[in-house]
Amino acid sequence: MKHLRQLEDQSVYILREAYKHFNNLAMLWSMGKDSTVLLWLARKAFFGHVPFPLLHVDTSYKIPEMIEYRDRLAREWGLDLIVGQNKEALAAGMNHTMGRVVCCTALKTNGLKQLLEHKGYTGVILGVRADEEGTRAKERYFSPRDKHGDWDFRDQPPELWDQYKTTFPPGTHIRIHPLLDWTEINIWEYIKLENIPFIDLYLDKGDGTRYRSLGCAPCTTPIKSTAKTVDDIIEELRHTTVAERSGRAQDEGRGMELLRKDGYM
Amino acid sequence: MTTPNTKPSENLNIVIVGHVDHGKSTLLGRLYADTNSLPDGKLEKVQAICRQQGKEFEYAFLFDAFLEEQEQGITIDTARTFFMWKGRQYIIIDAPGHKEFLKNMISGAARAEAALLLIDALEGVKEQSKKHGYLLSLLGVRQFAVVVNKMDLVGYRQDVFDGIEKEYREFLGQFKAVPTQFIPVSAKLGDNIAHRSEQMSWYSGPTVLDTLGAFSKEAARSEQPLRLPVQDVYKFDARRIITGRITAGRVKVGDHLVFSPSNKRANIRTVEAFNIEPQPTEGQAGQSIGVTLDEQIFVERGEIASHQDQLPQVSTAFRANLFWLGKRPLEKGRKYLLRVATKEVDCEVASIHRIIDTMDLAQQQGSHTVGKNQVAELTLRTKTPVAFDLSASFEATGRFVLVDEYDIAGGGIITELVHDDQEFLREEARRRDFAWVKGEVTVEDRAQQYGHRAAVILITGGRHTGKSFLARKLEGRLVADGRHAYLLDGENLRRGLDADLSEEERGHTAEMARRYGEVARLLTDTGLIVVSTTNPFGLAYQEAFEAIRTLVHPAPVIAVHMSKTDEELPPNTDVVLVGPADFDVATARILEELKRRGVLAQAIGAKPVFQYSI
Numbered sequence: 001m002k003h004l005r006q007l008e009d010q011s012v013y014i015l016r017e018a019y020k021h022f023n024n025l026a027m028l029w030s031m032g033k034d035s036t037v038l039l040w041l042a043r044k045a046f047f048g049h050v051p052f053p054l055l056h057v058d059t060s061y062k063i064p065e066m067i068e069y070r071d072r073l074a075r076e077w078g079l080d081l082i083v084g085q086n087k088e089a090l091a092a093g094m095n096h097t098m099g100r101v102v103c104c105t106a107l108k109t110n111g112l113k114q115l116l117e118h119k120g121y122t123g124v125i126l127g128v129r130a131d132e133e134g135t136r137a138k139e140r141y142f143s144p145r146d147k148h149g150d151w152d153f154r155d156q157p158p159e160l161w162d163q164y165k166t167t168f169p170p171g172t173h174i175r176i177h178p179l180l181d182w183t184e185i186n187i188w189e190y191i192k193l194e195n196i197p198f199i200d201l202y203l204d205k206g207d208g209t210r211y212r213s214l215g216c217a218p219c220t221t222p223i224k225s226t227a228k229t230v231d232d233i234i235e236e237l238r239h240t241t242v243a244e245r246s247g248r249a250q251d252e253g254r255g256m257e258l259l260r261k262d263g264y265m
Numbered sequence: 266m267t268t269p270n271t272k273p274s275e276n277l278n279i280v281i282v283g284h285v286d287h288g289k290s291t292l293l294g295r296l297y298a299d300t301n302s303l304p305d306g307k308l309e310k311v312q313a314i315c316r317q318q319g320k321e322f323e324y325a326f327l328f329d330a331f332l333e334e335q336e337q338g339i340t341i342d343t344a345r346t347f348f349m350w351k352g353r354q355y356i357i358i359d360a361p362g363h364k365e366f367l368k369n370m371i372s373g374a375a376r377a378e379a380a381l382l383l384i385d386a387l388e389g390v391k392e393q394s395k396k397h398g399y400l401l402s403l404l405g406v407r408q409f410a411v412v413v414n415k416m417d418l419v420g421y422r423q424d425v426f427d428g429i430e431k432e433y434r435e436f437l438g439q440f441k442a443v444p445t446q447f448i449p450v451s452a453k454l455g456d457n458i459a460h461r462s463e464q465m466s467w468y469s470g471p472t473v474l475d476t477l478g479a480f481s482k483e484a485a486r487s488e489q490p491l492r493l494p495v496q497d498v499y500k501f502d503a504r505r506i507i508t509g510r511i512t513a514g515r516v517k518v519g520d521h522l523v524f525s526p527s528n529k530r531a532n533i534r535t536v537e538a539f540n541i542e543p544q545p546t547e548g549q550a551g552q553s554i555g556v557t558l559d560e561q562i563f564v565e566r567g568e569i570a571s572h573q574d575q576l577p578q579v580s581t582a583f584r585a586n587l588f589w590l591g592k593r594p595l596e597k598g599r600k601y602l603l604r605v606a607t608k609e610v611d612c613e614v615a616s617i618h619r620i621i622d623t624m625d626l627a628q629q630q631g632s633h634t635v636g637k638n639q640v641a642e643l644t645l646r647t648k649t650p651v652a653f654d655l656s657a658s659f660e661a662t663g664r665f666v667l668v669d670e671y672d673i674a675g676g677g678i679i680t681e682l683v684h685d686d687q688e689f690l691r692e693e694a695r696r697r698d699f700a701w702v703k704g705e706v707t708v709e710d711r712a713q714q715y716g717h718r719a720a721v722i723l724i725t726g727g728r729h730t731g732k733s734f735l736a737r738k739l740e741g742r743l744v745a746d747g748r749h750a751y752l753l754d755g756e757n758l759r760r761g762l763d764a765d766l767s768e769e770e771r772g773h774t775a776e777m778a779r780r781y782g783e784v785a786r787l788l789t790d791t792g793l794i795v796v797s798t799t800n801p802f803g804l805a806y807q808e809a810f811e812a813i814r815t816l817v818h819p820a821p822v823i824a825v826h827m828s829k830t831d832e833e834l835p836p837n838t839d840v841v842l843v844g845p846a847d848f849d850v851a852t853a854r855i856l857e858e859l860k861r862r863g864v865l866a867q868a869i870g871a872k873p874v875f876q877y878s879i
Contacts (some may be wrong), residue, residue: 003275003276005552006551008553009510009551009552009553010553012553013496013510013553016496016497016508016553017496019497020496020497020566043539043540044538044539044540045553046499046501047499047501047502047504047506047537047538047539047555048501048502048539049501049502051501130356131347140372156369156372157368157672157673158368158369158371158372158375158590158672158673158674158676159372159375159376159673160371160372160375160404160666160673160676161375161376161661161664161666161676162510162661163604163666163673163676165671165672165673167602167668167670167671167672168671169671181276181278181356183276183347183354186276194540
């Protein structure tokens with residue numbers, strides 16, 4: 001419990017730094033376990049309030065329960081929810097059969113870029129964690145993105161102690177990662193500790209499968225698991241050696257590296 | 266192989282540093298494999314790739330998250346990987362040793378709780394070994410062990426190991442760094458990593474994993490005097506919450522807090538939190554907290570809250586050890602943004618005392634620049650007073666970073682307070698403020714009633730530039746707008762308050778300015794906007810100006826400079842009026858500045874603006 005409070009203190013500090021330094025700030029919310037914990041931490045940091053909009057890039061292929069859950073929490077917690085969609089690409093018939101990286105780039109990366117450009121956000125808060133996959137391990141808490149939203153992971157500014165990069169040239173933006181030090185287990189421990197509402201797709205409802213990571217319906221497959229409670233999930237995670245995102249098709253090959261360099265979340 | 270670990274909850278951040286090619290990635294690969302922390306099939310997969318490419322398998326390959334990095338053979342940026350061992354998860358911040366990537370090593374080490382420093386037994390202590398050892402110390406990583414790798418290449422000889430230990434201990438001793446352990450290992454063959462080496466029976470100390478297990482979580486600083494740097498002030502609802510992360514000590518409801526450098530004081534009424542039952546009543550070092558106060562005082566980000574008997578230092582100058590990572594060199598006389606805890610202020614490099622060669626700690630004097638990756642001793646001078654501590658006493662409030670243009674370009678630790686010429690006046694102001702007898706009407710009540718905050722507007726400039734005329738015009742305009750403003754002409758003090766001074770004494774700027782400053786302080790306490798010129802101080806106006814600024818602090822002083830031609834400006838000028846005076850334009854610009862500084866009401870925005878404290 002103490003280690004969770006330490007992680008919480010650090011994330012809250014980062015969120016407050018972000019709010020202080022960025023006038024045009026937004027948070028991405030995918031309704032998954034990580035970004036929902038992030039949203040909860042924002043309520044911690046701002047004493048029950050969420051003083052910036054939450055962005056959801058809707059590919060139209062999300063699992064329906066996720067949309068219901070999104071709208072319910074937005075109502076109950078009084079969230080300023082903004083949904084973006086790459087309508088042009090969808091109108092042109094974009095889907096995963098055109099290639100997973102192609103589809104992710106069009107509907108997620110470009111959908112996000114359009115939304116950011118349209119609203120002129122200079123700070124975007126994301127729930128990525130370093131232990132998820134290789135490229136995310138290289139992020140800073142405050143990572144700059146250039147005018148095209150691209151990420152130059154070779155030449156990142158230093159991040160010293162609790163001092164972050166909060167100034168940036170016009171036209172660029174900063175990605176803020178308050179959950180970088182959290183692990184998948186920490187996320188579930190915290191959900192339990194704080195009793196945070198989550199989508200029950202993460203639980204086995206009797207057929208011996210559950211989702212470990214949530215994304216678009218065609219590209220996300222459930223894992224074999226009999227975890228029916230948060231405690232079951234934590235226990236399962238303590239023993240698994242299967243990667244968290246093994247059910248996410250876009251991670252195959254060099255998919256995530258290519259996607260993330262171009263601004264994928 | 267050891268028995269499989271279950272994933273624990275506790276984390277420890279470790280950085281592995283050392284000279285390029287001394288075997289960091291190999292050590293990591295070995296730690297992963299020996300603790301059984303690799304995902305299923307990962308080891309086999311990398312082995313297969315090596316076979317395909319006709320290379321001998323190395324543990325180092327496991328750690329190259331990017332294919333590109335494997336091609337280059339070096340890790341590029343600070344990467345984080347994880348392994349489990351005996352009830353703890355280790356987060357390894359992989360910091361590359363290649364010279365041009367020092368920036369990443371520093372970023373990595375700055376967030377580490379402990380470090381392993383690698384030295385190649387065959388090559389011995391190299392430049393990077395020394396630089397990294399010195400930087401770990403500068404960055405505040407006190408908990409570290411030295412791993413002497415590739416012992417297999419020197420025939421596991423004890424004399425080689427002892428020689429390296431002796432040489433390196435002596436080097437570290439020069440800046441009082443003491444490693445917890447020297448460990449002879451072969452990361453490639455697994456000696457003394459998870460298992461004791463059969464080849465080195467002469468070594469009876471712990472293995473690398475045992476050493477990691479003995480590292481403790483960062484020591485709580487809650488027994489130190491309180492330091493709570495103000496991060497922000499929120500007013501989302503009825504509560505006005507001061508937030509910040511406690512960097513040392515503890516607080517509880519009822520505590521009397523002093524905010525430095527404004528000298529504002531109030532008691533903690535509540536500790537606020539979301540979804541914590543029952544509501545907390547205290548906080549300690551490490552926590553990001555929020556408190557409400559029993560009195561409406563305006564404090565701003567950057568101030569440090571402490572208890573009254575253990576105040577932080579306040580000055581406009583300090584001496585520091587700094588490392589520089591900027592793309593362009595740090596230059597004497599140039600301006601940078603200084604960040605100490607949550608305070609951000611413009612500063613200037615007043616002098617560069619010496620460059621420290623981290624190889625032999627030799628010192629080079631007389632330099633006017635500090636190059637990339639160099640370490641220097643220097644004095645920084647800030648535009649306005651800053652609260653800070655010496656790093657020997659307080660870690661978090663004793664260190665700082667410098668921002669050059671958009672990037673953090675250097676960091677350092679504060680070694681010494683430099684006395685400035687405002688020291689005595691600042692002390693006078695502090696004593697006076699602490700003893701100030703207050704009425705029932707608070708500063709905030711007055712601000713609400715008047716619709717503006719107090720300030721001092723000082724107009725400087727050469728003769729016949731129209732200073733007095735502008736001052737009169739400005740007073741008139743403010744009053745016409747319904748503000749409470751007053752023209753305080755220094756002449757009016759001479760015949761009355763200063764009547765006890767001799768003609769000679771009246772020529773002493775210091776005392777005249779002190780008296781003027783105390784009168785201005787009284788007027789700002791009544792909530793007035795004081796308008797004045799520095800005419801009475803003649804050529805010594807700059808000295809007088811600084812004294813007045815110190816004494817009326819934290820009410821803002823807005824410096825307006827008038828001149829007929831382009832000339833060198835006095836430091837800290839806020840509004841510059843050049844050329845033939847257009848007094849309407851001048852007045853409008855000053856009003857704009859008053860709005861910008863939060864003296865006059867801003868347009869109501871979504872975000873509360875607390876520009877300065879009163």
